[in-house]
Amino acid sequence: MSYQFNAKDVLVTQLGEEGVAFNSATNEYFSLNETSYKILKGIENNTPVEDIIQQLEAEYDISTEECSQAVHNIIRTFIEKKLVVEA
Template sequence: MENSTYIFNEEKVLLTQLGDEGVAFDIESNEYYTLNETLFKIANGIKNQQSIPEIVDFLLNEYAISDAFCQEEIAKGIQQLIDKKIIFVQAHA
């Protein structure tokens, strides 16, 4: 996870914050995905080109959680975002 670089799917997905949560709208399929607060922060961090360690640090400062739990939750969140094609893993040349 830490060695991978992720790219937000700018061409296909619109990301909007609604209160503490967020919504990702898939322009091609007209589907909305509700993102909980943490998932929105992960997606928004990737959209803003933050690295995974930067996102980990941000969430550790936001919540009283352990580093291991934070990394585990980010890994799960990233997989959900990849499954929904909201983000992609950047291919390394």
């Protein structure tokens, strides 16, 4: 499955290691921790989800299964909040 960043409605700003996303269509702000910011930026940069998982797995020294599950949970939240869409 691939995902596309909702560039039409969403602005993302980095704040230190974390970030903030604003959806202009829903007028909602979202605080992003370091990990969720990296995932959203990866999707915005058209990085395949498998590559995002590998990068985070190496950085945080966690299992592929645990990392994959966490990344997909965050992506589901992004979809619900209309920050990304399924492509």
